[in-house]
Amino acid sequence: MKFFISLFILVIVVSCSTSQKNEIVIQELDYPEELNVITREAWGSAPLTKTLPQHEINKITLHHSGVEFKDQENVLTKIKNLQSWSRSEKEWIDIPYHFMIDLEGNIYEGRPINYPGATNTEYDPIGHALIEVMGNYEVQKINDKQLKAVIDLSAYLAQEFNVPAEEIKGHKDYSSQTVCPGEDLYKYLADGTIVAGVRERIEK
Ligand SMILES: [Zn+2]
Numbered sequence: 001m002k003f004f005i006s007l008f009i010l011v012i013v014v015s016c017s018t019s020q021k022n023e024i025v026i027q028e029l030d031y032p033e034e035l036n037v038i039t040r041e042a043w044g045s046a047p048l049t050k051t052l053p054q055h056e057i058n059k060i061t062l063h064h065s066g067v068e069f070k071d072q073e074n075v076l077t078k079i080k081n082l083q084s085w086s087r088s089e090k091e092w093i094d095i096p097y098h099f100m101i102d103l104e105g106n107i108y109e110g111r112p113i114n115y116p117g118a119t120n121t122e123y124d125p126i127g128h129a130l131i132e133v134m135g136n137y138e139v140q141k142i143n144d145k146q147l148k149a150v151i152d153l154s155a156y157l158a159q160e161f162n163v164p165a166e167e168i169k170g171h172k173d174y175s176s177q178t179v180c181p182g183e184d185l186y187k188y189l190a191d192g193t194i195v196a197g198v199r200e201r202i203e204k
Contacts, residue, residue: 024048027114035156037099038108043076045109046083050093054114057161060154060168061128062189063097064182069135072103078134079108092118097132099153105145107153123174129157137182150185151194155201165195165202 026048031037069078079100086092095110096118102108110132111117117130131153133146142150154168170189171180181189188194 022051024051025054025114026112029113029160032156035152036107037153038106040109040112043079043108046087048094048112049087052093052115055116055126057113057129057157058127058163058167059129060157060163061125061130061171061174062150062169062181062185062194063130063132063171064137064180064185065132065134066136066138066180066182068139069103070140075102075106075134079110086118090118097130099129099131101131101133101146101149101153103134103143103146105143105149107149119171119175121171121175121177123171129161129163133181133185135182137184137186138179140182140184142184142188147188147193150188151197151201154194155198158198159202165198168195168198 029037065082071078079095082100083095086095090096093111093115097110098113098117100108100110111130113129117125117128119125131150133142133150157163158165158168168189170186172178172186
């Protein structure tokens with residue numbers, strides 16, 4: 001009898017801890033109106049079904065998708081395809097990035113910010129807020145609207161999570177296996193344009 005009681009208690013303890021571990025928590029951010037963020041709800045993101053240990057943001061890291069993108073009209077199809085590929089092929093919980101920026105500088109929410117992103121390279125994305133600019137900036141050029149969106153979003157995130165401006169970097173700063181975020185985006189990190197723009201917005 002004693003054995004059955006202990007077994008019963010054990011089952012309760014195990015099921016409580018797993019249900020807590022698997023609970024999906026989504027941190028919703030309160031964006032300023034002028035940032036014009038297209039939320040997951042607005043673009044029709046599929047609800048999360050899996051979870052990960054959460055993290056605290058202390059860095060902002062820029063990416064490109066590495067695939068040429070000129071098809072602005074089909075941007076939502078592209079994002080939804082990325083979501084289903086991430087979940088089914090890669091078995092990630094979601095899109096690897098927290099935000100995506102299209103050719104018009106529109107900002108889309110991706111993976112909820114409280115969960116670390118994902119990567120095919122060797123760096124550890126825990127603590128990083130990941131911003132992806134859609135396209136391949138080894139061959140494409142970043143336009144003014146995209147650059148403005150990168151700076152505006154980085155400034156908002158830096159303030160929201162107390163990230164120092166010098167912690168805004170590119171994927172290749174953490175991994176020698178990639179040229180991401182591509183030459184034409186990385187040059188604005190290298191010449192200080194992005195960090196200076198973020199500082200200017202924060203001081204306002
Ligand atoms: Zn990257």
